[in-house]
Structures are given as C-alpha cells and as structure tokens.
Amino acid sequence: MLGLMMKTPLLLSSILTHAAHAHGDVEIVSRTPDSADHRTTYRGLYRRSSQLAHALVALGVKQGDRVATLAWNGYRHLELYYGISGLGAVCHTVNPRLFVDQIVYIINHAEDRFIFFDQSFVGLVKELMPRCPVVEQWILLGDAQQAKAAEIADLPAYEDLMADRPDEFDWPIFDENTASGLCYTSGTTGNPKGVLYSHRSGVLHSFAAALPDACNVSLDDTVAFISPMFHAMSWGMPYCAPAMGSKLVMPGQKVDGESLHRLFEQEGVTFANGVPTVWLGYVQYLEQAGVRPTTLNRVLMGGTACPRSLMAKLEDDYGVEVLHVWGMTETSPVATLAKLKASHAKLPAEERRDRKVKQGRPVFGVEICIRDGEGDDLPHDGKAFGDLMIRGPWIARSYFKMDGSERPDGWFFTGDVATIDAEGFMQITDRSKDVIKSGGEWISSIELENIAMAHPEIAEAGVIGVSHPKWDERPLVVAVRRAGSKLTTGELLAFYQGRIAKWWMPDDVLFVDELPHGATGKLLKTKLRELYGNHQLPSQPQSSAG
C-alpha cells in the first residue's frame, strides 16, 4: 500500500526558486580577473538563470542534451548550473586542467552540443575546436567586445545570447531521476569515465551535506567555493549553499593564499572547501604575512588526506576547524566525514585529533564496508584493511555510456583500500591497485611512502610492489634525496625499524633524480611500476620477508 503524500519530485530548479523566494536579497560575490568584483543576489541569479534557459531553448537545447562548461568559479558558471539543469539538459563541467587529448576525448564522448568557456580558455579552445566535431557552437562567457577579442570567427558572446530574454522561466517538472550533471573522472589508466548525476542525487546530497554533523551550512554562513566547479560540482556546494540561503563567494581563478585571505576578510567568509594544497598555501600566507582570519570558522578539506600538521595549524593556531571529508566524483562527493562523537568531547586534544585525521564516518544516507580479496566483510577493528565499498542514493551505479557496468551486489567499488575502527571511523590506507600483495597479505604502499618522506633527507618517495618468486610481491622504495644528501639504502631501511611490522620491511631502495607525475601533480604509480616493476631485488629476498 502506498502512502498519500504529494508526489513532488526533487528537482534542482526547486533550489533556485527557494533561494529566490526565501533568500532573494542574499548576496553572491564573484571575483573577476580584470575588473571589480561582480555582485548579485539570489533574485539576480534566478533572473539570469531564467534568461539563460530561454536562450538555451532558442539554441534548440532539449532535455537530455549535454551542454558543457570550461570555466572557473563565478556567477556565470552558477547561472549555467541552474539554467542548463533546470531545463532538463545535462550540465557537463569539463576540467580544463587535464591533458588536451583527454579533454578532446571527454567532449566527443559526452557529445556536447554547446560549450560555454571563460576568456582565459581562448587558447585552449582554439586547440580543441578542430578536434571536437560534435560541438555545434562554442560560446564565450563574456560580452561582444570580449568575444571579438578572442579572434575566433563567428564566436557568439554569452551576454548577447542572454540579452532581452524574459527573466522568468516556467521550470519544467520531470522525473527526479533525470540526468542533471556530468563530470568525468581522470584515472591514471584508461580513458576518463563520466559520472552522470541526477536531480534526485543533487537534492539529497544538498540535504545531507548541510546537516549539522556534516558541513553545518546555514543562512548565517558566507560560503566560498574554492574547490573548482569542474571538480565534482565543487563538492556539491553550488547546490547545497543556495538551498540553505548562505551568502556565496566565488574566487575566480586565483586561489593562492594571499588572494584567498583578502577575499575571505573582505566578504566575511565563514566556510570554504578545498584540497590540502590550497590550505597549505593559505596557512603559509597567514604565517608569512602575520595575519589571522577573523570570520572563517571552518573548512571542508578532502581530495587527499589532510596532513596532521596542517590540521593542527588551522585548528590550534587559527581557530579554523577542519572538516575532514572523504569522497570521489562518483560519490557526489560527500560520503564520510571525521566528525567526532559526543563521547569524544572529554578526550585529550591529541586523541581527538587521532580520530580527525581519519577520513571519518558515513553521513546519514550512505553506507560503507570493507572487504577482502574474496569479497568477505572485514572486521571494524582499525587494523584489517580491504577494498572500500559504498552505496547510497548519491553514489554512482555506473558510468555514462557504460550502463550495465554496475555491480550485481549494488555496491560501488571505490578503488581505495581502508580500515574501519570500532568507533566507525574509516581511514584510507592505499589505492587498491597500489597495495602490495605479499604472501597472501596486504602491505600499504602509502604507509611505506609516508615513512620514507618523514625522513629529513628524503624529498619524495614512491613505493611499489615488484614480483617475487616466493612472496608474489615485495615492496621497493623509489626515492629522491634532498639536495646534497648522501643517504644510503641501509640508512633509509634502518629508519623503518620499529615503525612497521617486520614483514613490511622494503626489500630494496632505489635512489633516482625525479619521480613521474600526472597533469594534476599526482605521483604516477603506473609509470613507476612501468619503470621499476622488474627491478632485481637483492639476492636472498626471502630472509627479509620472514
């Protein structure tokens, strides 16, 4: 028997209309490259998104069409979020930091009919245009003069398309499972894969991310989107924060420490999201300039693990709480968050931090588990580590044009290896493909790397498994010494003594001049395995693995 509640679908356009009605005069501030900050309100966003929707209809955009963006965080990008998705089309946010070949692949794979791009990507677009035959029209996010300056024949300007359109749009009502957004993940192997978000997942994720024990987003907040709007929809914040009526701040292209500090102070930012690298730059600026944040009270940090020292600086020195989050493009992305339990309130500060540096516990709505190589559930003892699995209404079940790739058990395989402790805190220990399988047991490559990098004479280190006749794989450290260092293999291995179980001890160390990196600066483990996977381990390897 079904209930008798209204069949109201969860649509992203309801966020736009709610914000305009309930928080119409709340400000939206965007930093622009060459001019004064742009200021509007939710009422203004509503009007411009409506105009855009009319313009898209005039261009012939239909429900399900992919319309792409190549843009930094700013008001026009936000209009595209709401205008495109509100219409029932798919807002495809292209990551301009990828290699050109990958971007070409992504655009053609997505079959983007239109691409809206920022002025700073004119050069990139000129490279892309001849290689992306699917695109019917490229549109500059600017006015006619700026479009002309781009020196691309017949390039339309966004402001011209918008001009004179009605500023009220009758947002269509449709199935809440309709696709709303598309984001490609850039794996280190194979082609990028597209995550196809739905209106339902976007609205539910907004509710979950705003909860007091998640990001605690309120109308009393001023929220800055620092994570790019082409990275998992800036972690869903362009939906969540307007739904809650927060004031919005978008930084444009500049996210160096000084730019952030000035923007935060000028606009009274209370909450911002970003990867550790951004916050490292921010803290370095605060230290060098001898200034302090006066309004920022918390940051959402994810993408990679937050270093303990960075957390300590932000929290202890500057009173800025770190909300340590874990997620992926495939998880919308907020999935787990290291919020302490009520019972932790009286623990010593360092014991509280021991928990906060983990990736945390699932927010209400998602479930996680860890499984061994046979697919059996592992205990939550903080020691056993296995494949991290996740499920819930804002988790991807498969990828664009790969429908049917979903797992029959209904879980998503994250590709991360993790532990879960008795209190439910999850900690990533490795990537599945990087874990070293030795004698039927797993060794965390990341933990071995972290120890090497804690050595004062090591600049960078990568650890991979190399084949071993008896143990299947054994760990090899590939390291770059700091300038002037004469560190030896024996000295580095001695440094591991007492820090790991005996059977985790690396079998060898290779000192090299540099390690291979990907487009976003990440260490390329695949390349490392390609280069050093066949390294000949010392003569009697079994002794070190006893």
Added chain:
Amino acid sequence: MLGLMMKTPLLLSSILTHAAHAHGDVEIVSRTPDSADHRTTYRGLYRRSSQLAHALVALGVKQGDRVATLAWNGYRHLELYYGISGLGAVCHTVNPRLFVDQIVYIINHAEDRFIFFDQSFVGLVKELMPRCPVVEQWILLGDAQQAKAAEIADLPAYEDLMADRPDEFDWPIFDENTASGLCYTSGTTGNPKGVLYSHRSGVLHSFAAALPDACNVSLDDTVAFISPMFHAMSWGMPYCAPAMGSKLVMPGQKVDGESLHRLFEQEGVTFANGVPTVWLGYVQYLEQAGVRPTTLNRVLMGGTACPRSLMAKLEDDYGVEVLHVWGMTETSPVATLAKLKASHAKLPAEERRDRKVKQGRPVFGVEICIRDGEGDDLPHDGKAFGDLMIRGPWIARSYFKMDGSERPDGWFFTGDVATIDAEGFMQITDRSKDVIKSGGEWISSIELENIAMAHPEIAEAGVIGVSHPKWDERPLVVAVRRAGSKLTTGELLAFYQGRIAKWWMPDDVLFVDELPHGATGKLLKTKLRELYGNHQLPSQPQSSAG
C-alpha cells in the same frame, strides 16, 4: 535521459540501521510510570525492533497491514515505530485523548488488525474492545504479569511475543512511497481523517527538520520527545533524531513542569518539542521553584502560536531559544519556522522578536502561498491575508480511503488564514472557517479575540460572524467576564478603539457564563456558531459597518 546514480530507496529502516551502526552506543532513556528509568542504546533499539519484526511476521502481519498503538512516549513505542514500518506495515498511532466514539471510529476506519497498548489504557481498551470488531488481537505493552493484572481474557503480553526471537532482521527493500504511518486529525466537525505517511516523506522530513536553520539536530544533542508520539509522530522527531545520532529521552506520561525539569537536568537534555501549554507549565515550575535549566538550549514550539510573553521568558530569563514552528498532521509536520535572517542580526531585540512570534518561513523543500476567495495569489506585504496553501514531498495530498480528494492544482488547503510579509515570514491570523466575511472583505476572528482577552476583566472570549442583511457577516464577541467584573458592552467595544480598523469593530458583545470546549481544551467555534450564530444584532447595524 536518466542519471546513473544508485536507485537506493529512502526507507525508515535505513534510519534504524544507520543509528545502530554509526551511533550504536548512544543512549535511549525512557521514564516509566512505576519503576526506574529504562535505559538502552541504538544497538539495543535495533535488536528489539528486529525481535518485534519477527514477532509481527509470526502474527501474520503483511505489508500494508495497519498495526496500531495506544501508548505514551517510551522505548516500546519506538520499537513499534521501527518494527512495524520497517516491515512495510503501517504504524497507526491512535490518540487516546480523543472521545471514545472518535477512537472507535478511527480504529474501525483504519481496519487495525492488532493494537499494542500501554498499561494505563487498560480501562479505555475494555471500553473499545466490544466496539472494534476489526481488531484481531489486543496486546499489552508489558510482561506476562502485567497482562494478567489487566484482567482481560487471553490478553497476550508484548514481552512474551518478543521472547526468544532473533535480534537481527533482514529489513525488506521496497518502493519508498510505501505507506509507513497513519495519524488521524481530529477536526471539530465531521469524522477524523487519516494522514498516510510514506517512507519517503519520513526520511525527507528527517533531513529537512535536522538542518541547521530548522531544528539543528546533531549527535551532540540530547533530544526529548515531549510532543506525544500519537501527535504527528511527535513531530517526526523519532525519525529525525535517531538519523542524526542524538541521545534520546522519552518522558512517559508525565509532562508537568517539575517532571520535565528533573528529567532534563538528569539526562542533560538540550532540545525538546512541545506545545505552548507544556512550556507554560515548565516556566511556571522554574519560577516557583527558583531553578534554572542548565543544559536545555532550545525548544521546538508549535501546535498553536507561542505567546510573546512565554517566548520572552524562555529566551530572556532562561537562555532557551524558542524555535517557533508551524505545521499540521498533514505536513509531517515541520513546514515553516521563524528562523531569523542573517540581516536581522543587528536589529533591536524587540524587532527580532516581532519576527519570531510569527510562524516563520518555509523550510527548504516546501512552498507556501496565500490566496483570496477567488484563488488568486495575494501579495506578500504582511497585511493581505488569505487561505494558506502548501505543497512539498512531505505534505499530504489526500486522506486515507479518500484518495482522489486531492486538489487538481497540487496544493494542500491548510484551512488556516495567514499573511506573508515582504521578508517571507508567515503569520496565521485565523482558521478559514472562522474568518468573518464582511462586505467582501475578511476580518480575523482571532485578532478580535486576542484584543478582548487582553482586557483585564475578560477571562475568555470567542468571536464569530453572524448573518447580516447588508454585509453578509458581522463580528459578535461572546465573552466570559472575570469573577466580580461588571464590564459592559460599551466598555469592551471602547477597548477596541484604536486597536483595529474601524470596519472591524464588533457589532455586539454577549456576556456568558462559559464557552464550549472540545476534548483537547480548544474553544469550539462550531458550537459557538450553533448557539449564537442567529443572534439579533443591534437595530442599525449598517452604521457600525460604515
């Protein structure tokens, strides 16, 4: 084109499993009538709800069956919430405070197969049993000894049904629109009508009610359900608070000021819900006993408007914030809440309170509007008042066994008359059926009553419209003077001077010894109209309506 996110349905059982996994050791405390407080945890709730589900299956309960409760707020009632609904059956919470005839009607109308009742309702059940032939079995919420003491032949005890059942249940996955709960509204006219909640509405309402700008429910909270679990599911808190991992406190039957204060202090309650009457009793006790709350920081107050003086006492004298909420059984119930805007932070205290005594703004997810008699939208100017309409995913579209009664425009007619001001704050001014229609315009009966009751010599007053040949209706005040008062009609009418528009001036005053009241203490306007609706107004009525 549909998105590719997981098709995870929103089910109430996911709240139970999340609470058990993520907050397993968090306490649930129930005050019991004659014994020590009962203490368990979310893990304990999970186990007992699982045992109950097994017991229900053994009884033959199937999906869609109605299983009823006659119970105060306590752990067994909570087990019934999760056990019954988790199975896919419908948890029907019967209001024991209604007249016996109404309860009989409700049980037979719902076709309840089983009814679980508290020991304190043994007398009531003996009256109901012969008149409720649909019920297959009545079950006492207690042990065998207590069931025996009830002196009802073959009465099974809850604890016997539960005994030796497995404490793990494989909660079924089904359509999230499946009915989960049933609550009848007791109108002052006609038969009670059943609101049939769904799993989807329950989960979405939990998200919305927990948001920072709604009830701000967190794992750091200790939440007391003071509103009965048979009143709109204690305002959804038995779903919301476990989803967030709050510690729970249930008061049983005693909600007098002293009992509440002792319970709150003993358990460290931070947040509780209840009608103004409850909080009046609480504040009176605090004043008389000269004590203060040390942990309570906010209360959710609704049901009827919070008097300004009560809000002032709680907030100014005791530091307890009032979350002034409006809702109905049909709205799950949290719909609007008087949360101030960020821009109000710097207003003087009394101007902030001017806004907080209104019923507030819609929480994200629901929409409201006001309409005139012709169904046209009225302006949001704080003056125009009209029928309050509401819609959203946790709003009823029709009533049980009245499917098809829904409005074609998709809105729910609340039966309240309200204003909405330019800032979006809604204020109830009357019930639709009580509003006085004079010369095509509306006069608020509640406003006229409030003014009369503000007169120091008036104990109680009701205002109704009586027929008028020229103006259709004109207001009549029916009032009870305080003991010893000789107040005259002229003196009371003079009291209205300057407080209302001239054409609102009541045409006459009738002094009576008492006013008619319903079972829950509410003034019966229908009875008032029956008694005095044909009152002969003074000879020249048109002059006072000029």
